[in-house]
Amino acid sequence: MFVIHGVANRDRDSFVNAVASLKAASGVEMVPVYWGDLGAEDRFINLTLPPAAAGRIEATGIELRDRGEAGPDQVDASVLLSVLAAPTDRRGQWNTLEAAVRARLTEDAEVSGFDLRDGDAERPDPDEVLEYLEEEWPETQWLCRTDDARLLLETGRSLAEALIDSADLNDGHEELRDGAGKGRGLRALVRRRLQDLDRVVGAAIQATAGRINHALRTGFGPGTTRFLGDVLVYQRHQAAIHARVQETIAAVDPALGRTPDRPVRIVAHSLGGVIAVDMATATHPLWTSSLLTFGSQPAFFHACDPRGGQLTPYAGDGAVVLPESLRRWTNLWEPLDLLAFIASTLFRLHDGTPPDDIPVSHTASSGLWTHSAYWENPDVAAAINTAMNTP
CATH class of the missing domain: 3.40.50.1820 (Alpha/Beta hydrolase fold, catalytic domain)
Structure with a gap:
């Protein structure tokens, strides 16, 4: 044999x-x-593999900090897969996001434990917020590509909490409470908070993907590249x-x-x-x-x-x-x-x-x-x- x-x-x-x-x-x-x-000649294969630094957050050029606080540097595997996989269930995505925003904007602040410094501050109207959010959502780079329920729920809730935060609604944003500028101010605030969330999530996704990429290349790269090299040589x-x-x-x-x-x-x-x-x-x-x-x-x-x-x-x-x-x-x-x-x-x-x-x-x-x-x-x-x- x-x-x-x-x-x-x-x-x-x-x-x-x-x-x-x-x-x-x-x-x-x-x-x-x-x-x-x-x-195949395989002595120099490692020279073709991206270095570990390519997966580091610093190399992405994306600012991780939002209002002085560091964003997450990794995400759950299900989130990563949901963002990288296609296509996204747009209807299911929006239903989850809408429910999270509406629930947070309408729930009782005292029950939720979210303290409003200005007791008479008016909460944004959920329908108005969702109208602006629906306009701005397609402009996100990362969030619009996920159908991960947990990430969408947290995004909707975080956005709603930012909007009802008295620091955002009262300090320097009087135009949100009265007059013709109210709608424009709320729209701008939705856009800014959504961009903040999208940037932080994007940085976390890229950092996680970079680490996974490096781990896979380190663990599987030499074997798979030598396999491909020998396949090419065999064909010739x-x-x-x-x-x-x-x-x-x-x-x-x-x-x-x-x-x-x-x-x-x-x-x-x-x-x-x-x-x-x-x-x-x-x-x-x-x-x-x-x-x-x-x-x-x-x-x-x-x-x-x-x-x-x-x-x-x-x-x-x-x-x-x-x-x-x-x-x-x-x-x-x-x-x-x-x-x-x-x-x-x-x-x-x-x-x-x-x-x-x-x-x-x-x-x-x-x-x-x-x-x-x-x-x-x-x-x-x-x-x-x-x-x-x-x-």
């Missing part, structure tokens, strides 16, 4: 040792197929990589994989699975009696860009039938592996049965980047033993 590695393998000895460990755990004889020296130098696989197999037995009666057995990780499927379904195929892939992408690649050879494009009205040159296929995937895809929904073997998609357990020691954790996962070794010993 031959083992083809996936992306970001640049150390032949480490790969050979990993195969030896997998061989010992599964009890199946294995021959490593190394092609990492043909992969597919023939050379296939030749390396053929050379390794021929070194064991030149007749292996050449005819239906001398098929090979292959285990492949990640992009190695794409290589194995491409070779097994080529016009002049590598005859494969049993293929086991883990953390691999053949179905994803074929759905995005048909692989050619003996495979027909997926048209959405029936699975793609694999040729007889690929007789059996077991596909393993780990729940947290972002680069693992299932195969049974897209493909059918020549006898009409789907490939076996089998989830493997997540181990806490593997952390968040689980794409390279299969090699030491006992579920993988057990699946290899089963697949390769099935007639």
